[in-house]
Amino acid sequence: MKRTLYADTIATGALWAIAILVVTILGAIILHFLFASVGTISLGFLFGDPSDTSVGGIGPLLWNSIYILVLTLLLTVPLGILGGIYMAEYAGQGPIPNMIRLSQELISSVPSIVVGLFGLALFVNATHWSFTALGGALALSIFNLPLMTRLTEQALRAVPRDERDGSLALGTTKWQTIRHVVLPLAVPGIVTGVILTAGRIFGEAAALLFTSGVATPPHYDYLDFSLGDPRSPWSPFHAATTLSVYIWKLNSEGLGTFVRQISDAAAAVLVIMVLLFNLGARWLGRVLQRRVTGAR
Amino acid sequence: MSIADPPARADAPEVTRPTVAPSSLSTSAPIKLQARGLNVYYGAKRAVRDVDLDIPANAIMSFIGPSGCGKTSILRCFDRMNDLVPGARVEGTIMLNGEDINGRDILPVEVRRRVGLVFQRPNPFPMTIYDNVAYGPRRHGTSNRAALDEIVESCLGRAALWDEVKDDYRKKSGLSLSGGQQQRLCIARTLATEPDVVLMDEPCSALDPIATLKIEELMADLRARYTIVIVTHNMQQAARVSDRTAFFTMGEDRSGYLVEVGDTSEIFTNPRERLTEDYVSGRFG
Numbered sequence: 001m002k003r004t005l006y007a008d009t010i011a012t013g014a015l016w017a018i019a020i021l022v023v024t025i026l027g028a029i030i031l032h033f034l035f036a037s038v039g040t041i042s043l044g045f046l047f048g049d050p051s052d053t054s055v056g057g058i059g060p061l062l063w064n065s066i067y068i069l070v071l072t073l074l075l076t077v078p079l080g081i082l083g084g085i086y087m088a089e090y091a092g093q094g095p096i097p098n099m100i101r102l103s104q105e106l107i108s109s110v111p112s113i114v115v116g117l118f119g120l121a122l123f124v125n126a127t128h129w130s131f132t133a134l135g136g137a138l139a140l141s142i143f144n145l146p147l148m149t150r151l152t153e154q155a156l157r158a159v160p161r162d163e164r165d166g167s168l169a170l171g172t173t174k175w176q177t178i179r180h181v182v183l184p185l186a187v188p189g190i191v192t193g194v195i196l197t198a199g200r201i202f203g204e205a206a207a208l209l210f211t212s213g214v215a216t217p218p219h220y221d222y223l224d225f226s227l228g229d230p231r232s233p234w235s236p237f238h239a240a241t242t243l244s245v246y247i248w249k250l251n252s253e254g255l256g257t258f259v260r261q262i263s264d265a266a267a268a269v270l271v272i273m274v275l276l277f278n279l280g281a282r283w284l285g286r287v288l289q290r291r292v293t294g295a296r
Numbered sequence: 297m298s299i300a301d302p303p304a305r306a307d308a309p310e311v312t313r314p315t316v317a318p319s320s321l322s323t324s325a326p327i328k329l330q331a332r333g334l335n336v337y338y339g340a341k342r343a344v345r346d347v348d349l350d351i352p353a354n355a356i357m358s359f360i361g362p363s364g365c366g367k368t369s370i371l372r373c374f375d376r377m378n379d380l381v382p383g384a385r386v387e388g389t390i391m392l393n394g395e396d397i398n399g400r401d402i403l404p405v406e407v408r409r410r411v412g413l414v415f416q417r418p419n420p421f422p423m424t425i426y427d428n429v430a431y432g433p434r435r436h437g438t439s440n441r442a443a444l445d446e447i448v449e450s451c452l453g454r455a456a457l458w459d460e461v462k463d464d465y466r467k468k469s470g471l472s473l474s475g476g477q478q479q480r481l482c483i484a485r486t487l488a489t490e491p492d493v494v495l496m497d498e499p500c501s502a503l504d505p506i507a508t509l510k511i512e513e514l515m516a517d518l519r520a521r522y523t524i525v526i527v528t529h530n531m532q533q534a535a536r537v538s539d540r541t542a543f544f545t546m547g548e549d550r551s552g553y554l555v556e557v558g559d560t561s562e563i564f565t566n567p568r569e570r571l572t573e574d575y576v577s578g579r580f581g
Contacts, residue, residue, distance in 0.1 A: 160419075162415060162417060162419040163419060163421065165377065165380070165413075165415065165419075166415065166419040166420075166421065166482070166485075167421070167431070168377070168380060168408065169375065169377060169408055169412065169413040169415075169486075170408065170409070170412070170431065170432040170435070170485065170486065170489050171405045171406065171407075171408040171409030171410075171432065171435075171436065171489055172405065172431075172432070172435040172436075173405055173435075176435045180431070180435070181421055184422070185422060
């Protein structure tokens with residue numbers, strides 16, 4: 001009896017220790033970059049141009065990160081959810097669907113530098129677009145679409161059979177059951193999928209080097225809404241160096257006096273953005289679930 | 297009647313009777329559901345063998361028998377829920393009001409609307425109580441608010457839940473109810489699609505005795521409007537609530553078959569089959 005109690009105490013302690021370790025590492029990363037960037041981060045830094053004053057700003061890079069994030073999510077989330085519904089509810093278990101599942105897992109784990117080279121051949125050279133935000137978003141979609149599909153499929157499969165049968169037993173069709181019972185219950189899992197893909201998009205550098213480019217952006221005119229003009233920051237065809245790519249570039253070139261300060265501050269901004277995005281996505285997921293399960 | 301009474305077998309003649317005698321007992325009510333030559337297979341395995349059974353209208357029929365004897369498989373044939381199980385195959389005919397529910401031009405969704413099913417574990421949707429009950433009618437095309445309000449209120453009333461939820465049923469989630477209330481909500485949800493028949497698959501097995509009693513009282517009320525078939529492991533429950541009882545068991549090949557069906561009092565006090573007597577008196581199963 002005593003021994004089992006000891007074992008219980010030890011196991012509980014070990015799990016606590018692991019949990020604390022994880023939180024500590026996360027906290028250390030955030031605090032390190034926050035402290036390192038004190039004095040650098042200011043409104044001028046966040047919204048200014050890289051060429052500004054002494055230290056320079058990251059405004060266009062932040063813009064590009066968010067732009068590519070949104071564009072990639074627009075490409076992957078709707079398609080990924082539809083694909084996930086198909087794979088979970090209609091495809092079944094034959095050799096072909098299983099081959100698709102295997103391919104999805106393979107593609108989403110291909111090294112991103114390889115995806116970048118593929119993107120260079122297809123979305124930069126073959127299309128004659130040169131380096132564009134759209135090319136970057138498409139390259140990111142190559143490994144995020146299968147991930148999104150797979151995660152949606154798993155979220156849908158995790159919905160208990162009883163819930164589906166409860167709906168079907170009322171004489172509803174399969175699609176009605178998916179739309180009104182299965183999807184709402186899968187919303188938290190799907191939101192997790194969106195967060196995971198979004199985190200990869202924010203953090204990705206390798207796949208974007210050869211697709212959306214590494215050029216230090218010029219001054220953006222945010223009031224220029226001409227979508228076809230590559231000089232407009234709103235255009236999917238503008239060359240779009242992201243914050244992650246910029247951090248890589250600064251450190252690999254190592255030129256300039258303020259490299260350390262700028263890259264630390266940019267890293268802090270990146271971490272905070274990812275954090276904010278996660279919290280926002282979770283909140284949106286809760287609201288969504290309340291809406292789909294509540295009112296209708 | 298108590299099932300503890302020894303079965304009165306003294307006056308039963310010592311002759312072997314045919315195993316299945318579906319219509320041998322007289323029933324005044326018209327037949328609501330009729331199964332003939334019913335076989336259910338899961339893959340290569342036969343789960344149910346040659347069942348012939350008549351279920352009278354506006355009565356409660358209980359299915360009893362040991363675990364694995366195919367009671368639930370048979371129940372799920374009556375609303376074509378076996379169609380949803382991969383590898384399941386149903387042979388034989390099932391007539392609902394004299395119409396073959398497996399007929400070529402019959403849609404399974406239509407059958408499931410006319411034959412409701414209440415599950416073993418209460419499974420309300422993660423929505424408000426109102427939305428749970430309105431779910432079926434909405435999917436079937438009722439969008440008029442007043443009409444939905446009326447359906448929801450009357451079904452909650454018929455499922456004996458109205459008094460307990462009338463103050464907050466538009467806001468409160470179905471999941472926040474107690475187990476027994478959830479099961480009555482599931483019954484209300486089923487009644488909202490206006491079925492003829494309500495199938496219940498061990499509806500009280502996850503409930504405490506008081507909640508069970510409420511469901512049993514509710515079943516007695518519902519009998520006036522609906523035909524009810526209940527699968528139960530609890531023989532006292534079958535004895536308490538049902539008018540007719542069908543006893544199933546498992547054969548040598550592990551497929552379930554019907555041993556006998558009769559008025560509940562007959563089955564529990566004066567069964568024709570030795571197997572039934574052993575089961576209801578607790579010597580087996």
